[in-house]
Amino acid sequence: MGELLSIKNLKTYFYTEDGVIKAVDDVSLTIREGETLGVVGESGCGKSITAMSILKLIPNPPGKIVSGEIIFEGKDLTKATDSEIRKIRGNKISVIFQEPMTSLNPVFTIGDQIIEAIVLHQNMNREQAREKAIDMLKLVGIPRANEVVDAYPHELSGGMRQRAMIAMAMACNPKLLIADEPTTALDVTIQAQILDLMRELKNKTNTSIMLITHDLGVVAEMADHVVVMYAGKIVEEADVFEIFKNPLHPYTIGLLESKPILNQDKERLNSIPGQVPNPLNMPEGCYFHPRCSKAMDICRKEQPKLCSVKDGHKVACHLYKEVK
Amino acid sequence: MAEVKNNLNKGVELKGAKKEDIMSPWKIVRHRLRRNKLAMAGLYILLFMIVVSVFGPIVQKYVFGITMEKIDLYNISAPPSLKHPLGTDEVGRDILTRLMYGGRISLTVGIVAVSISVVIGSIIGGISGYYGGVVDGIIMRFVDIFMCFPFFPLLLMLAAVLSDYKVDPKYRIYFVMVIIGILSWTGLARIVRGQILSLREQEFMQAAEALGLRDRRKIFRHLLPNTFASIIVSATLGIGSAILSESALSYLGLGVTPPYPSWGQMVQVATDYYVMKYEYWKWIPPGVCIFLTVMAINLFGDGLRDALDPKLKR
Numbered sequence: 001m002g003e004l005l006s007i008k009n010l011k012t013y014f015y016t017e018d019g020v021i022k023a024v025d026d027v028s029l030t031i032r033e034g035e036t037l038g039v040v041g042e043s044g045c046g047k048s049i050t051a052m053s054i055l056k057l058i059p060n061p062p063g064k065i066v067s068g069e070i071i072f073e074g075k076d077l078t079k080a081t082d083s084e085i086r087k088i089r090g091n092k093i094s095v096i097f098q099e100p101m102t103s104l105n106p107v108f109t110i111g112d113q114i115i116e117a118i119v120l121h122q123n124m125n126r127e128q129a130r131e132k133a134i135d136m137l138k139l140v141g142i143p144r145a146n147e148v149v150d151a152y153p154h155e156l157s158g159g160m161r162q163r164a165m166i167a168m169a170m171a172c173n174p175k176l177l178i179a180d181e182p183t184t185a186l187d188v189t190i191q192a193q194i195l196d197l198m199r200e201l202k203n204k205t206n207t208s209i210m211l212i213t214h215d216l217g218v219v220a221e222m223a224d225h226v227v228v229m230y231a232g233k234i235v236e237e238a239d240v241f242e243i244f245k246n247p248l249h250p251y252t253i254g255l256l257e258s259k260p261i262l263n264q265d266k267e268r269l270n271s272i273p274g275q276v277p278n279p280l281n282m283p284e285g286c287y288f289h290p291r292c293s294k295a296m297d298i299c300r301k302e303q304p305k306l307c308s309v310k311d312g313h314k315v316a317c318h319l320y321k322e323v324k
Numbered sequence: 325m326a327e328v329k330n331n332l333n334k335g336v337e338l339k340g341a342k343k344e345d346i347m348s349p350w351k352i353v354r355h356r357l358r359r360n361k362l363a364m365a366g367l368y369i370l371l372f373m374i375v376v377s378v379f380g381p382i383v384q385k386y387v388f389g390i391t392m393e394k395i396d397l398y399n400i401s402a403p404p405s406l407k408h409p410l411g412t413d414e415v416g417r418d419i420l421t422r423l424m425y426g427g428r429i430s431l432t433v434g435i436v437a438v439s440i441s442v443v444i445g446s447i448i449g450g451i452s453g454y455y456g457g458v459v460d461g462i463i464m465r466f467v468d469i470f471m472c473f474p475f476f477p478l479l480l481m482l483a484a485v486l487s488d489y490k491v492d493p494k495y496r497i498y499f500v501m502v503i504i505g506i507l508s509w510t511g512l513a514r515i516v517r518g519q520i521l522s523l524r525e526q527e528f529m530q531a532a533e534a535l536g537l538r539d540r541r542k543i544f545r546h547l548l549p550n551t552f553a554s555i556i557v558s559a560t561l562g563i564g565s566a567i568l569s570e571s572a573l574s575y576l577g578l579g580v581t582p583p584y585p586s587w588g589q590m591v592q593v594a595t596d597y598y599v600m601k602y603e604y605w606k607w608i609p610p611g612v613c614i615f616l617t618v619m620a621i622n623l624f625g626d627g628l629r630d631a632l633d634p635k636l637k638r
């Protein structure tokens with residue numbers, strides 16, 4: 001599988017009145033063609049900002065991509081002009097957001113919004129685009145698509161809207177679909193349907209997916225490869241089987257333990273003690289050390305680097321030694 | 325499958341109309357408006373005024389042979405009679421006919437002036453709200469300055485300038501429309517700007533951005549339509565105040581001038597004590613027209629505001 005997108009040493013900072021927030025701090029990752037990359041981590045660890053940096057959707061000011069490269073199809077997107085990036089948005093790379101209830105413009109019909117995306121990026125007139133919009137709605141499993149195409153967002157349920165969002169995102173056959181917590185706002189049965197749908201579409205179209213979530217269950221079900229983020233940095237990276245079978249970083253282990261397991265008689269879930277550090281006031285050394293049960297002296301002084309400990313398994317922790 | 329059906333059905337139940345019919349936001353608004361008696365009364369009065377102003381003069385001309393300029397020398401300053409239901413003025417012109425023409429002019433002034441202020445106000449408000457920051461700061465300070473101008477004295481001054489330049493009465497009407505329009509966009513600009521400031525932070529705008537839309541399209545196709553409700557309400561109410569401004573100007577002899585009639589100008593005769601006391605038919609009807617029309621517009625506008633308010637439950 002070839003590389004579709006590779007992020008190298010990306011730093012995205014927010015310059016606020018109180019100081020600099022390093023929302024994404026030296027992140028490197030790669031998404032291969034047809035692969036689903038899961039990005040996990042607690043709230044505020046920089047998952048969304050990493051994803052939005054790809055399409056330059058960072059609110060500026062206060063946000064700014066400070067350095068790094070984002071290579072997509074051989075081009076560095078951080079250096080792309082506004083009009084170049086607009087041609088990629090919604091076309092080669094599209095996004096599904098977390099809140100299906102508010103991600104559609106309330107004053108336009110579902111059809112209008114899908115048609116707009118199609119007309120903008122593809123050589124089609126409105127009638128052809130409408131046909132295509134109806135086809136897309138059928139593809140994402142919306143019944144009576146030729147009626148729903150003229151419905152307003154408020155007439156659809158959350159699950160239906162998220163399907164419509166997916167239809168819109170997939171309408172221009174993107175190479176990469178960024179799904180930022182696509183199922184968090186939905187109830188469990190609908191969640192499963194949406195995930196099935198995404199997997200099915202991915203297999204049909206060979207679209208790569210960057211799946212952002214804090215739900216490890218979703219990752220286990222969907223992802224091929226997993227990146228774990230903590231406080232703007234990647235702390236562990238491996239393929240999905242390896243992460244679940246052999247997690248190395250104490251934070252990843254903590255995340256896995258806080259995942260509810262059925263048929264297990266436990267009073268309460270394990271959760272990682274402590275809180276995410278204040279982004280304005282990061283601790284010295286390993287950002288995780290105040291919460292880490294295995295913290296050593298060196299952890300308080302020196303920041304661990306992300307290094308390979310096994311073929312395809314990287315971790316940033318002083319407990320492990322790099323193997324060449 | 326079931327999800328969509330349930331939701332589509334919800335729309336149907338509300339209206340009790342035939343099945344499969346999707347209830348659009350406009351239908352909801354119509355439905356709510358219909359239940360507001362005052363607003364509906366306003367709407368009917370307004371429609372009556374519009375119909376009479378538009379078609380009345382045609383009927384008068386082709387059925388009774390009376391135009392606004394036709395002078396009836398045998399009936400000068402005549403009280404209401406069968407021939408002249410509202411009497412005649414001091415040169416023997418039929419007051420009812422002139423009222424109808426006056427209505428045309430007043431309503432046109434209202435609509436054109438408001439259209440001008442809506443266009444300017446929503447463009448400026450849209451740009452200011454969308455870009456925010458420095459752009460917004462500069463534009464809003466400009467608006468503040470503009471708002472500090474005393475509206476009416478300025479209007480008087482500009483109208484007086486028009487008088488001095490001896491602009492043909494025929495074109496003066498258009499100048500009056502433009503002046504009122506240009507002087508009254510600031511309120512709307514503020515409303516639009518305020519709404520867009522909050523709308524642009526909504527997720528659907530992030531989604532629109534992620535689709536690769538241009539700024540212009542985002543402002544005018546995605547954001548402004550979301551403010552249509554307030555634009556419509558403020559435009560409706562604006563028509564009322566534009567009509568009042570025009571009446572006042574014309575009353576002072578600075579707006580629409582003879583031979584063209586306007587309601588405000590017709591009331592002017594009441595400055596003469598004799599007319600005011602004995603020739604009530606000359607000034608009461610135009611006064612009542614102004615009052616009824618503006619009140620109808622305000623009632624309807626308030627009703628619209630309530631109907632369009634998304635916070636009110638259906």
Ligand SMILES: Nc1ncnc2c1ncn2[C@@H]1O[C@H](COP(=O)(O)OP(=O)(O)OP(=O)(O)O)[C@@H](O)[C@H]1O
Nearest residue numbers: 014021023042043044045046047048049050059279
């Ligand atoms: N507009 C902004 N201004 C200032 N700081 C911001 C802004 N947006 C994000 N941040 C900071 O960037 C950091 C990362 O945010 P991000 O949205 O990427 O988190 P996340 O991992 O997606 O969390 P969640 O799971 O809650 O979506 C946060 O700590 C936040 O403080």
Ligand code: SF4
Nearest residue numbers: 286289292299317318
């Ligand atoms: S580096 Fe030290 S503090 Fe950080 S995770 Fe590893 S053991 Fe814990």
Ligand SMILES: [Mg+2]
Nearest residue numbers: 047048049180
């Ligand atoms: Mg997020």
